[in-house]
Amino acid sequence: MKVFSFTDPRENILIYSPWLLKKGSEIRLADIVNGKPQGKAIIAQLEGVNDRDQAASFIGWDVFIRHEQLPEAADGEYYWSDLIGLKVETIEGDQLGIVDSLLETGANDVIIVQGERERVIPFIQGQTIINIDVEAGRIIVDWDPAF
Structure with a gap:
């Protein structure tokens, strides 16, 4: 599936597994199997998502990670x-x-x-x-x- 990442650099979204996927009030946990940059997006494969139709069901979902997954910010730097x-x-x-x-x-x-x-x-x-x-x-x- 194609993912638009706001991490810097954008491919860093792939190191934060699992993802919290959210659409409306629904939240799902998803583990990343594989991924790579492609143009301005990231292509990611999630565990249990094995075909195009399953991937399409995640259109419009937002990706979140837990704050604890982030490295500690350096002095004078903030998330x-x-x-x-x-x-x-x-x-x-x-x-x-x-x-x-x-x-x-x-x-x-x-x-x-x-x-x-x-x-x-x-x-x-x-x-x-x-x-x-x-x-x-x-x-x-x-x-x-x-x-």
């Missing part, structure tokens, strides 16, 4: 999933909201902060991102709250 939900405040203590999502823009990643309004803040550690404390659940930013 996006660890940042989502953190409170964001300025160095002056103004509350801006919480991290709703992150976006890759090419120049630099940005955090999307939902508060009284949506803010898009460049994720540049040491410049706009001053401190990240996952345990305390907050990010300190050098950002004008009016912007």
